[in-house]
Amino acid sequence: MNKPVIDGLPRNIIVFLVISHLVVVFPHFSTHSFWVLSLVSLCLVWRIGSSRRNWPLPTKGVRFVLVVLGFAAVYRAYGTVIGPLAGVALLILAYTFKLLEAKSKRDAYTVVTLSYFVVATAFLFDQAFSKALYLLFSCVVISAALISINQPSLQWKHHYKNAVLLVLKSLPIMVILFLFVPRVESFWSIQFDNHQAKVGLSDEMSPGDIARLGENDSVAFRAKFEKEPPPPADRYWRAMVLEDFDGKRWRRRDGRQSWGPLLQSDQDAAKEFWTAYKTWFSLNKTRQQGNYYRYDVVMEPSDKPWLFALDWAKPLTGGIDMKNGFALNAEKPIREPFVYKVESLDLTGVRQAPNWMSREFRRDINLQLPTSGNKRARQWALELREKAGSDKAFIAQVLSHFREKPFYYTLKPPLLGKDSVDQFLFSTRRGFCAHYASTFTFLARSAGIPARVVTGYQGGEQSSLDNYLLVYQFDAHAWSEVWLPEQGWVRVDPTAAVSPTRIEKGIENALGSSSSFLAQRPLSLLRYRDVPALSRLRHSMDYLRMLWIQKVVGYDGDLQTDLFRKLFGSSDLKTVVFVLVGSLIGAILLIFLVELYANRPPRASPEQRIYLRFCRKLSKRGYEKGFCEGETAFAQRVSSSSPELAEHVLRITALYIQIKYRPAGLVKNGNNLLVRDLRKQVRRLSV
Amino acid sequence: MITRAIEEASKVILGKDHQIRLAMVCLLARGNLLIEDLPGMGKTTLSQVLAQVFGLSYKRIQFTSDLLPADILGVSVFDKDSGDFTFKAGPIFAQLILADEINRASPKTQSALLEAMEERQVTVEGNTRSLPELFFVIATQNPSSQMGTYPLPESQLDRFLMRIHLGYPPAEAEKIMLMGGQGAVSAKDINTIIGPSDLAQLQSQVAQVHLSEAVVDYILRLVHFTRQRGHFLCGVSPRGSSALARSAQAWALIDGRDFVLPEDVQAVLPAVMDHRVQISSAQFGRSNDKASELLLSRVSIAG
Known part of the structure; x- marks a missing residue:
């Protein structure tokens, strides 16, 4: 028979260990599966029971069963026992098992060491500022547990006070390690799958898609301008261009899954186009044509590769491509907050379409229409074109049609059937930006004018703190571009004709006081924009987050090299080691001196x-x-x-x-x- | 006045100025004195001399193994003439008592004396009788290594303000004593210098002697040192620290000052501390070492 295992740890140490376990595992609750978590809870209940009610601790056989169950639960949840998620789940289970079987001081030390390690793994999945604060708090709780093992006789208040002091004293060392330890790129480039679905634009658009984003109040990105940001009506943030229409949906020309080169068949042509674009850009810049803006975009993870910029944009950060329709694209989907620098020239008034642009322009693509359907609309467009006499006049007449006939701008349009354009144009007449952009582009193409749909964001809230704009998901927008031979691509926003307020003052004003805006989010601070104090609070919180993303999460090998160059004039290994060791010794000395000063004898009389x-x-x-x-x-x-x-x-x-x-x-x-x-x-x- | 009393006492007890001083400190601080030494070193003579110099009534109780509490406190005796019980006061009803060889009596008898010392009153057969206003016990004991002794436990040792050793006299002093010439004076022959009423006044003056914060801090450091783990078997009680302060005040008064110096504390420290704490042998090799030596060499005077 197995002998009962005797619990040799004092009860108050167990309390501290269980509390730190709960605090440490809490951030993992949302990421891990039900089975893993129930196993963890079972072990915790057992541990508490054994220390409170003298339940026997698990024998060897039971422990073996628990380990097997643990592996089974992880395999069931992730289909594997390796990889980041499964690995962290196993680590948490091992940590819990160790806590369950701990019966000596030595075991308790192991548990504490493990909990520090588990805390660090939480950073693999989320690097938000609030998370960092929480992890710092976890460190305090674990340190209190560690102190309780060493000084069991003291009161819990002393444990926590000492733990706070300990963590505060270690902060300078943390900062130094963060700044100066060389970044090992290969290790951190492991891909961590984020299972959380990200909101944002997709590369397809059917009427009603963007309306769904209209309910979402999370920040899509921020743009920090070096000087004044553009006026609200000019804030068109291009994300992608949709050119294929199948009667219902608009799609990207180069495939649904594609973020390959511009012209996949022809690398040289892509390079040539790119060079031509850059030359044209700098030429206009030196001629001081249009309005020039230079800004940093601090983007939230979208799980998609497309980036946002004002027209016409030139990226200043490496690793960004320009894709079909002058939209910016990252090499990989954006899974972590991302910062990039862009310069833009707003050339709305410039007449001449450059030659290279005309050469790239492919008329057939931008006249493509499904072979059948929406007959009334096609007919109507052709007749109007004939009556109008010119492309420009046609566009003006379509827009005034939208303006004068009872069209409404709403987040809750009625569902459309098979001939969606006909239905919208002649009967329902209620829609969101996607409806108008889609219908307008369809009409233009029917009339023989090359046209396409552009999606992105329009607007952005000026922060009260700095020259930066906050762009929310509900600012998502779709508009049209038409090709006029003498001008090139020209932006036409039919939504502006229906609801000028949407463009000038943002969606929340366009929807008016009907309170349908963010109706499902009564607690959203955005609902209370009229209260200046709340706005300032919201802006400050976001500013903090932006700084965090820019300065801490975005602090990579390149920035580190820059920092070393700026501070120490060189970034070779010798300097790095010298600075790292030197500053660590300095920090420890400083902490020592502070200690000494705090315990100094009273001043002599x-x-x-x-x-x-x-x-x-x-x-x-x-x-x-x-x-x-x-x-x-x-x-x-x-x-x-x-x-x-x-x-x-x-x-x-x-x-x-x-x-x-x-x-x-x-x-x-x-x-x-x-x-x-x-x-x-x-x-x-x-x- | 006190200086003259000391001079007078040293006429009899030759070459023991420091011990006489300490005994007087003890008397002034309203404490009781324990003299520990071998037989024949002048313990009895010292107490006689003190009684003589201060003009106190003096009783001596020789403690033996068959001594009973009643022998000290007194008994009620049936008086045939009056047909009543009358209380025959025991030797304890005197101003200065010499409890000779206290560790030869049984613990029961010891505690009867010690309780009287502490309470300054005795209860015999249900009647509580208070002892004289001036009440001073000098107990002598033989080193406990001698045969037939019941060593006093720590709790009872703590009730004595001081413990002193007389030690062998210096050679010249012993020579004078043996020669029996001019210098030798017997205890009976000396004069009363300070009367009981003056003594009571001096006792009340002790409490007026100024104890500056610096000195109190020094006393606290000393006491705290004994309470730290490892140095001693157990720390000094608060009674011990107040004994130290009071003795230092009395010492300063005898020295003619109205304020206490650290040197006063150091002067009385061995007598006040050595019987209260014991060095733990684990830390400092020989446990025979005096606690005071360790304290005097390890505790800083300046704050």
């Missing part, structure tokens, strides 16, 4: 300082006052062996004793007089 001077004088004669020797005894020792000093030394000692040990005199400032006398006497003493 004036008479004590004078007496010390007196002692120093006598020490020149070889008389050292022992620290256990009284003043009188010392004076007598001195005067008996150096009688010539006796009178003076005894007088000084008598004075000092009078100040130090006698009751304070009745005379006001009596002591001050004595101190003055003492100082004079000590000054006169010559040895």
Whole structure:
């Protein structure tokens, strides 16, 4: 038979360990599966039961079963027992099992070490500022558990106080390690699958898609401008261009899954196009054509590769491509907050379409229409084109049609059937930007004008803190571009015709006080934009997050090299090691000095300082006052062996004793007089 | 006045100025004195001399193994003439009592004396009788290594303000004693210098002697040192620290000062501390070492 296992750990240590376990595992609750978590909870309940109600701890056989169950639960959840997610799940299980079987101080130390490690793994999945704060808090809780193992007799308040002090003292070291430890790129480039679905634009658009984003109040990205941001009506953030229409959906031209080169068949042409674009851009820039903007975009993870920029954009950060339709694309889907620098030229007024652009322009693609369907709309467009006489006049007439007929801008449009364009144009007449953009592009193509749909964001809230714009998911927008031979691509936003407020003042004003905006999110701070204090709070919170993304999460090998160059003039290995070791020693020394200062002896009183001077004088004669020797005894020792000093030394000692040990005199400032006398006497003493 | 009393006492007890001083400190601080030494070192003479110098009524109780509490406190005796019980006061109703060889009596008898010392009153057969206002016990004991002794436990040792050793007299002093010449004076021959009423006044003056914060801090450091783990078997009680302060005040008074110096504390430290704490042998090799030596060499005077 198995012998019952005896629990040798004091109860209060168990309490501390269980609390730190809960705190450490809490951030993993959302990521891990039900089976793993129930196994963890079972072990915790067992542990608490054994320390409170003297339940027996698991025997060897039971522990074996638990380990097998653990592996099974992880395999069931992730289909594997390797890889980041499964690995972390196994680590958490191992940590829990160790806590369950801990019965000696040594085990408790192991548990504490493991919990520090589990804390670090939480960073693999989420690197938000709030998470960092929480992990710092976890470190305090774990350190308190560690202190409780070493000093079990103290009260819990002392444990936590000491733990806070300990963590605070370690902060400078943390900062130094963060700044100066070389970044090992290969290790951190492991791909961590984020199972959380990200919101954002997709590379397809059917009427109603973007309306769904209209309910979402999370930040899509922020743009920090070096100077003034553009006026609201010009804030068109291009994300991608959709050119294929199948009667219902608009798709990207180069395939649904594609973020390959511009012209997949022709690498040289892509390069040529790219060079031509850059030359054209810098030419316009030097000629000071249009409005020039330079800004950093701090983007939230979207799980998609497309980036956002004002027209016409040129990326200043490496690893960004320009894709079909002058949209910016990253090499990989954006899974972590991402920062990039862009410059843009708003050339709305410029007439001439450059030659290279005309050459790239492919008329057939931008006239493509499904072979059948929406007959009424096609017919209507053709007739209107004929009546209008020119492309420009046609566009103007379509827009005024939208403006004058009872079209409405709404987040809740009625569902459309088979001939969606016909239905929208002639009967429902209620829609969101996607409806208008889609319908307008369809009409233009039907009339023989090359046109396409552009999606992205429109607008952005100016932050009260800095020159930066906050662009939310509900700012998602779709508009059209038409090709006019003398001007090139020209932006036409039919939504502006229906609801000018949407473009000028943002969606929340366009929807008016009907309160349908963010109706499902009563707690969203965005609903209370009118309250300046709340707005400032919201902006400050986002600013903090932006700084965090820019300065901490975005701090990579390149920025580190820059920092080293700026601070130390070089970034070779020798400098790095020297700086790292040097600053660590400096920080430890600093912490030590602070400790020393905090525990310094109280400041000496004036008479004590004078007496010390007196002692120093006598020490020149070889008389050292022992620290256990009284003043009188010392004076007598001195005067008996150096009688010539006796009178003076005894007088000084008598004075000092009078100040130090006698009751304070009745005379006001009596002591001050004595101190003055003492100082004079000590000054006169010559040895 | 006190100086003259000391001079007078040293006429009899030759070469023991420091011990006489300590005994007087003890008397002034209203404490009780324990003298520990070998037989024949002048313990009895010292107590006689003190009684003589201060003009106190003096009783001596020789403690033996068959001594009973009633022998000390007194008994009620049936008086045939009056047909009543009358209380025959025991030797404890005196101002100065010499409890000679206290560790030869049984613990029961010891505790009767010690309780009287502490409470300054005795209860016999249900009647509580208070002892004289001036009440001073000098107990002598033989080193406990001698045969037939019941060593006093720590709790009872703590009730004595001081414990002193007389030690062998210096050679010249012993010579004078043996020669029996001019210098030798017997205890009976000396004069009363300070009367009981003056003594009471001096006792009340002790409490007026100024204890500066620096000195109190020094006393606290000393006491705290004994309480730290490892140095001693157990730390000094608060009674011990107040004993130290009071003795230092009395010492300062005898020295003619109205304020206490650290040197006063150091002067009385061995007598006040050595019987209260014991060095733990684990830390410092020989446990025979005096606690006071360690304290005097390890605790800093300056704050």
